[in-house]
Amino acid sequence: MKLKKVLLGISLCVSALSFAQQTKKEVLFTVNENPYYTDEFVRVYNKNLDLVKDDSQKDLDNYLNLFIGYKLKVNRAYELGLQDNKKYQLELKNYRQQLSKNYHLDKEVTDELVEEAYNRLQKEVKAAHILFLLDENASPADTLRVYNKAIEVRAKALAGEDFGKLAQQYSEDKSAKENNGELGYFSAFRMVYPFETGAFTTPKGEVSKPVRSRFGYHIIKVEDVRENRGDITVAHIMLIKSKDTSDEDNAKLKNRIEEIYQKLKQGEDFGELAKQFSQDGYSASKGGLLEKFSSGSLSSEEFENRAFALKKSGDYTEPFETEYGWHIVKLVKKHQLQSFEEVKEDLEGRVAKDDRSSVIAEAMTEKLKKKYPMDTDKKMYSKVLTAVNDSYYTASWKLPESADSFNKTLLTINNDEEIKAWDFLEYINKEQKGGVKAKPLNRLVPILYEKFCNEKLNEYYDKNLENEFPEFAGVMQEYKDGLLLFDLMEKEIWDKAKQDTIGLKNYYNAHLNEYRWGKRVDAEVISSTDKKIIEKARKLLKKGKDIASVKEELNTNGKINVIERSGVFAQDDEMLPVLDKWETGISDVVNKGDYYYVINVNKVLPAATKSLDECRGRVVNDYQQYLESTWIDTLKKEFTVKVNNDVFEKVKKQLNR
Template sequence: MNMKSVLFSAFLFLIAFSSVVAQNDPVLLTIGNENVTRSEFLAVYNKNNVKEEPLNEENVKEYLELFINYKLKVKEAEALMLDTSKSFKNELAGYRKQLAQPYLSNREVTDQLLQEAYERSKWDIRASHILVKVTLNSSPADTLKAYNKIMDIRKKLVAGGKFDEIARKYSEDESAKDRPGRDASTTLKGNGGDLGYFSVLNLYYEFETAAYNLKVGEISKPIRTPVGYHLILVNDRKPALGKVQAGHILVKTVPGKEDSIKARIDEAYKSILNGEDFETVVKNYSDDKGTVSKGGMLPWFGSFRMSPAFVLPLYTMKPGEISKPVETDYGWHIIKLVDVKPIGTFDESKSNLKTQIGRDKRSFIARDKLVSKLKAEYHFTADEKVLKEIVPLITDSIYSASWLVPAGAALSKTVCTIAGEPYLLSDFANYLVHKQSQIKQGDDKYTFVKTLFNQYSEEMIIEYENERLEGKYPEFKALMKEYRDGILLFDLMDKNVWSKAVKDTAGLKSYYETIKENYKYGPRAEAAIYTCKGETELKALQKLLKKAPKKGYTPETISSMLNKDTIPAVTYQIVKVEKGVNALVDQTPWVKNQNSVYRENNEIKLVSVLNLLNPEPKPLQEVKGLVTAEYQNYLEQQWVKDLRNKYSWKVNDEVLKSIYVK
């Protein structure tokens, strides 16, 4: 078989295949030059069929009419080029960024991190550490030097050295050592490496993971974090404290007066044991000026960054209980536990944990997994030899974030490829200029370049994937089309229907005249409701009301005749109401000139029926909201009618029938 025969056979196969696809998914609707297939319509129908209505002729045809209207409106928006406006593009880009997120992260890893964080949140860890500093961009020689140093320290610990003593002597975390206080006479005592209690998302992920995997009393191997190498000793592990609200009495430490300070806190505690109110003891003894006026109350807090001695009693206390005096670096405390918010269920904690993980470096784990997958999928390559060519061009000005790419530098070589597409060294050099502030004084330039190149290649491959989401994921493409059409439709509906109905006051008034009979009052009574100062004033009012029909007295006339003093003897209000609106009018017989007296809560009221009103249309102002909504529906119907005449459209009845006939 020659090549021409092979190509012709392939061509016939493609025609046959296309024919099969067309038969399996025929065109249901054509609007202009756009075809809507049976499956596309059904996908939209099923998505919006939240009540799970049966797929019968009535429901399908009813929804098809709405679908045609929807498509015609979108067609009009496109004809008006609304999809080319800057505001539309910006809004759609904003939605796309949100919708793309699940496709640009490893959802399985994200879920694992979320579950891991929740499980860890159930426990508080107390740990000590020894730190040897070294940055992530240090040279290989400096990194090795730091590693050897931390290993030498570990040997001392394994040989039986006390952790706190070794920490005070060798740790580069300054809080481990004694250091001068605020004035020359005081010394801040070092913590010997003791970090106190902490929980999930309080410390570096690498540190946290090591601590949660260690047993109490166990010392870790060197753990690398962005600040250096750590040796970690877990001192304690407790069920999580959660968040607590507590009050305290503080008697501050005063150097040289330790005995009197202890005697004062003991005296305060004795007062509580003798039944004195906690808040009163706070006022009499506490040196914490910030909480004295609040009864000693502190803001809600957890275990992290609290003195271990202060937080330790809280693990076994119940709300309302008061601790014995406990000593911290600040002085002596008596603590009252007021309330506790324990760790919630996974569903209760999920949203907050997800937000925190998103801000934490551990979120990069999911990103790294995705990047590895994409690099394999798109056959990513990198040329380290080409990358090294930029290093001699980098001067020390990079440490002050002022380095610029030298003019005329030869940077046209390909430093990496994604799916065969080249990325030039010049592209990376420009990226380096914008990201150079990440380097720290003393960092090794080449190590920094490699770190930044990894960052650059990750961003480029995710950007490459992002640009292809619509072609790669049909459901994402459909979702984006739905959002696109929705934004276009909203803008056009607002212009032609919603805002128009509100702003077109003349049109609204004219439309009201055509439908006002639909908004009628029922039978109403017009009544005057009088309030009398006392029985004498009531009798005088009743006397005048008897004469009113003949004399033609109005409520205003009667009021002026009775009110001769600065304090009114009688007040009144006139109402026009249907049944069920005013209780007093409802109780009064609806007969013209009927007067009924009501006494309640030391008030004397008289209802006088002035007129009986026949049903009549309510004024526009009273029913404006309802009329506006009806006017909007009218405008939309007229607009859709025009669109159906403006654009050509056709339904394939046979395909339509195949949807609901089984």
């Protein structure tokens, strides 16, 4: 999906609409008699003028070629019928849903919630709770009953009874039997919003009044409040294990990590050891350095706690095990919490996905009610009310046998959208299978109808976004074409490069010199910071000792003096020392940085051409680029392009002013 976004970004650079400048509309060129106009070209050019890095693309003649090439691709896509593809239509629908979300937000309410969330993120609250289950649409009588029960238990806690025992006795949260209602430390976004609000507004050491969430009522005891731990940057050395790792293999991993740890204690450099021995391919080449993270960011709480427990930069942990493997973690830097401006955008996204979104939605719905008048036909509403009976509560209620009498307008929105009573009946039918269960019916139906009206009101607003907001219409057109071009590229270029075995092989044969192995060696590499130790290792190798024997003799009294790597290495591998000549046998002692090496070369592998299977991924990628580079020329032969040069000259004069 990331690749798709990149490619769409490229296509949007030449397809984006801008309303900043108007120009006289004339036909600039045609593709198979389909006209493309000057106003679009001028808008696109002006919008993208500051985006292109290649000055040649700012040249109007070159840009016209790019623009024509883009339109050729669009024509090709429509010729192939890609616009009718269900996957394309679904992608477009999903994108519209994502894009429209920003237009369904009440900015004032959103800003307040974002600021509140930021303030709460400065702290972490430790709390316990007691839950009293209650349906969201419970009757007033049931609501009062459960509320009074919560008040009664709260009074016991305020009188000094042990909160944990009260949780065991009264809480309807099943985990309370084991954890006494304890939730540990948490910050904003970790709990449902009403619960979070209750916890953050209750002083330390006190018990909250009953707090209503979608689960029921809670009473919350705030046990501690501490400063948020912020962000942290660490480096690590990792030996990976999987679910299938045997006890024997895990023991070997543990032994290896302890060897590395011993070398650290002997003063060897953490980064160098990470480069040599860490199996985390992402961080090893960077000396084990990881991107900064905060509490809850990683999938391993053990890793986080070990990291945050380090006090000073340069401190490192003892070896420890997680479900992912064995680790040694070094503290690089602890970071203060970011400023509001730095995290505002991220918080806006989190608020939109959190329970807080319901607060925003309610505020937005109230605004829409003022913008778009709604009118209910009372006679049809009464008729619907008589069609619903108590079988709804057992999910056995059925729609009336005939829809004809209900196929009349029940709700009118903004005097132009009419919604039939049957639509509401179908909504009720769906709700009985797990929705609102309020009793009695004369209370249930109004609740359902209010929800139904709110949904239809928001749907009406959503359907009219293109009419309400020209910029929304423009972006949708951009994405529509961008998705179409992505599907076209996939069909015409990427899939072809993978499936065209003859073309791929011909391309590979024509570019053999680009796919070669450098000189390599099959070798065992022994390293140490002590030159004398390496000299001893070399003598032992000369006597025919194997690697295991060398390690056993030199790593004594719990001290790791030597450590080894074996395998096939490129002779110019940056982790290997430089030898004047690579040849089979045991090398002299060589130095690189703080380390001394001796290398037992089993075999020297000469430079050679890679087989197609050995470099297929790269060849496919190169072949794709080749096909794309020749694609426009092919399209120009398939389609007839006619440029109105007189009109283009006028456009150039206008844009060059």
